[in-house]
Amino acid sequence: MQAFTVEQVRRLERAAMGPQDDGTLMQRAAAGLAAVLADELRTRAGHVYGTHVLVLVGPGNNGGDALWAAARLARRGVRVDAVGVLGTPHAEGLAALRAAGGRVVGTEALAALDAYDLAVDGVLGIGGRPGLPDDVADLVGRLADACVPVVAVDLPSGVAADTGAVPGAAVSAAVTVTFGVAKPCHLLEPARARTGRLVLVDIGLDTSAEEPELDAWDAARVADAWPWPARSSDKYAKGVVGVDCGSETYPGAGIMATYGAVHGGAGMVRFVGPESARATITANLPDVVFAPGRVQAHLLGSGWGERADGDRAVADAVASEVPGVLDADGIGHRPDRLPDSWLLTPHAGELARLLGIERSEVEDDPLAAVRAGAGRTGATVLLKGATQLVARPGVRTVEVAVPGPSWTGRAGSGDTLGGLCAAVLASGRPAHEAAVLGASLQAQTAAAHPGPLPPHVLAERCADRLGAWWQERHP
Ligand SMILES: NC(=O)C1=CN([C@@H]2O[C@H](COP(=O)(O)OP(=O)(O)OC[C@H]3O[C@@H](n4cnc5c(N)ncnc54)[C@H](OP(=O)(O)O)[C@@H]3O)[C@@H](O)[C@H]2O)[C@@H](O)CC1
Ligand SMILES: Nc1ncnc2c1ncn2[C@@H]1O[C@H](COP(=O)(O)OP(=O)(O)O)[C@@H](O)[C@H]1O
Ligand SMILES: [K+]
Structure with a gap:
């Protein structure tokens, strides 16, 4: 498996998108993410319909992926609660989730955390700096205490994407769904231990012109x-x-x-x-x-x-x-x-x-x-x-x-x-x-x-x- 730096991923994404971001890549990412989430729910709860999912949403496109995927789940009868934990959530994603019947709640209005079958970490992706604000770290810690499995979007929020360092608070995921290519944090400790099972979703990036940062043997x-x-x-x-x-x-x-x-x-x-x-x-x-x-x-x-x-x-x-x-x-x-x-x-x-x-x-x-x-x-x-x-x-x-x-x-x-x-x-x-x-x-x-x-x-x-x-x- 090869991994590419954030700078390289941005370049690959720009090449795949063309001059205008029409949202196609995000829709591919969200579709792949939703499929993995449904599989996880089926494996863990025995079914998809009627399960209860919490989505932690940050300010960037990582939160956008999570919201669009959550909208797909909501249309399949999953009860989705989305909570904006950092900044202003992705507007179209938020609208899509609401239109599909998902709830957008404040942290204070959350159900008892152990009621959730799964949490989705859409806080930070490749635009994230390492570490988490204290209130987000606190919520992440309480989810872990309640034994709610976390599926991370692209990477576990809080880790350093390019070095694999974990200098502050970070999510520990059971599964990480990444897009296009793996990033160094998926392969390098200590971030690798927080990645859990890594699933790669094809969003149509062409890596042939890039020298990979890492080449991991199996x-x-x-x-x-x-x-x-x-x-x-x-x-x-x-x-x-x-x-x-x-x-x-x-x-x-x-x-x-x-x-x-x-x-x-x-x-x-x-x-x-x-x-x-x-x-x-x-x-x-x-x-x-x-x-x-x-x-x-x-x-x-x-x-x-x-x-x-x-x-x-x-x-x-x-x-x-x-x-x-x-x-x-x-x-x-x-x-x-x-x-x-x-x-x-x-x-x-x-x-x-x-x-x-x-x-x-x-x-x-x-x-x-x-x-x-x-x-x-x-x-x-x-x-x-x-x-x-x-x-x-x-x-x-x-x-x-x-x-x-x-x-x-x-x-x-x-x-x-x-x-x-x-x-x-x-x-x-x-x-x-x-x-x-x-x-x-x-x-x-x-x-x-x-x-x-x-x-x-x-x-x-x-x-x-x-x-x-x-x-x-x-x-
Ligand atoms: N590009 C594409 O085509 C595709 C991208 N995709 C998806 O997009 C993701 C990348 O999205 P993104 O660039 O919006 O960055 P993302 O990580 O969501 O957030 C950055 C924001 O967080 C903030 N912030 C950062 N660190 C922080 C901290 N420690 N504590 C607090 N705040 C912090 C930062 O703020 P600022 O730096 O301005 O202070 C900024 O507002 C990528 O991982 C993938 O999931 C897919 O859809 C496939 C197609
Ligand atoms: N956390 C770890 N997980 C897996 N292998 C490890 C870990 N820590 C060390 N190793 C491996 O153990 C060996 C220790 O090497 P080294 O520190 O040079 O030991 P020594 O000098 O005592 O022989 C190396 O092969 C290293 O890669
Ligand atoms: K994330």
Whole structure:
């Protein structure tokens, strides 16, 4: 799924509308919205006729969509109460709802909130600034307390459409009905969690001339794109990963990174990390070799801690003209510029350090931060976290890996993730694909398992998941 910024959406809408807005797009939006609302009512209440719906209406076209859709429901026998919560509601929409028999009420005249089967959030759309006025936030909170499910029009009011930030009060929707194209807030946490199920209504926008802001992968695309070995592939065709991770202080990072590379399907793994990790690796992964030699992808940096020769280790690996993954402490030892065949895998704190900004700035606008990371270093950058973003230097579109459950984030998960990415990189795939595939595999594996697993066990399950996909493709 691709997402486009507000500026792009406005441009797409203008192109679709022509010089004059004759209301056609709003009617398409409202028709699609009304159909989803009717489906929700049927699913939740068992029928459409006679149900009770509350519509929260703001001052712009978002409220217009909501009112026109509500008029369609009113004509089907739904009892609609619309309440103007902000500014002056869309005049034609209001007239249409009244003509269809809907009631327009003040907040003070609302029925007990738990009488409503559904609420429609038509407060703010792509013209909204983040946050909600206190009285609107209060009403939204009371609806949540009364367990009234909310269907958001275009986006949950209060979130930042382009960044996914939620700096103040915002709606939490069960379903969001968006028009034409998805917006970044639908795909980026924390706004994504407030979007609920996303339904896209076609209103006839032609996106072919726009570069998307985001390109989000789904499970089927991951399985299709995985570097499945050919029948003739030997270990060198699958790729050799050289792991230089861990330290005497953090031997586990070297072990977990190696688990990732082995279970991500590398043809061979050479471990050149600390002595203290080797006995455990030998006991659990006897296929790993300790002799230095040629590799097709490097993996460096996880668990290094303070490493006196870190600059030299990274410089030597880069000079070998083989791609690589540079993680965690290793990122601080990077040269000024890296080739885009190298992948940096920072979490928000590490990316903030790289950019010389506060962690909160990365968290508030992760898209801008991950792009800045790629621009600054020349490398491909995977920003880890609840939403995993991949940016390439000189490429506008940021890719989004398949998301997973939040319990994936624990000490060592990043180390195994580095190993998974390095295994894909060693197979000859470009760094951005290695990043998306590794991150998606880890997330999807975690999502398919009922409980939290330590990272090295999750790495083993990644191999099971690859095996299951392989069997589905070769019945
Ligand atoms: N364009 C099209 O062709 C189509 C558009 N469509 C629909 O239109 C929606 C966009 O409509 P829109 O541009 O009217 O903006 P919308 O978000 O409804 O409201 C902006 C108003 O809110 C106000 N305001 C903002 N933030 C605020 C805050 N925090 N607290 C308080 N007030 C705040 C702001 O005030 P101001 O900035 O002037 O202060 C302004 O008055 C879009 O999401 C989709 O649903 C569809 O029909 C398909 C075709
Ligand atoms: N809320 C979350 N939801 C899903 N995955 C997450 C979440 N938080 C972190 N992760 C994932 O967990 C891993 C943690 O990486 P990192 O912070 O580098 O851990 P460490 O350095 O301890 O190995 C990454 O793969 C990251 O994407
Ligand atoms: K809305």
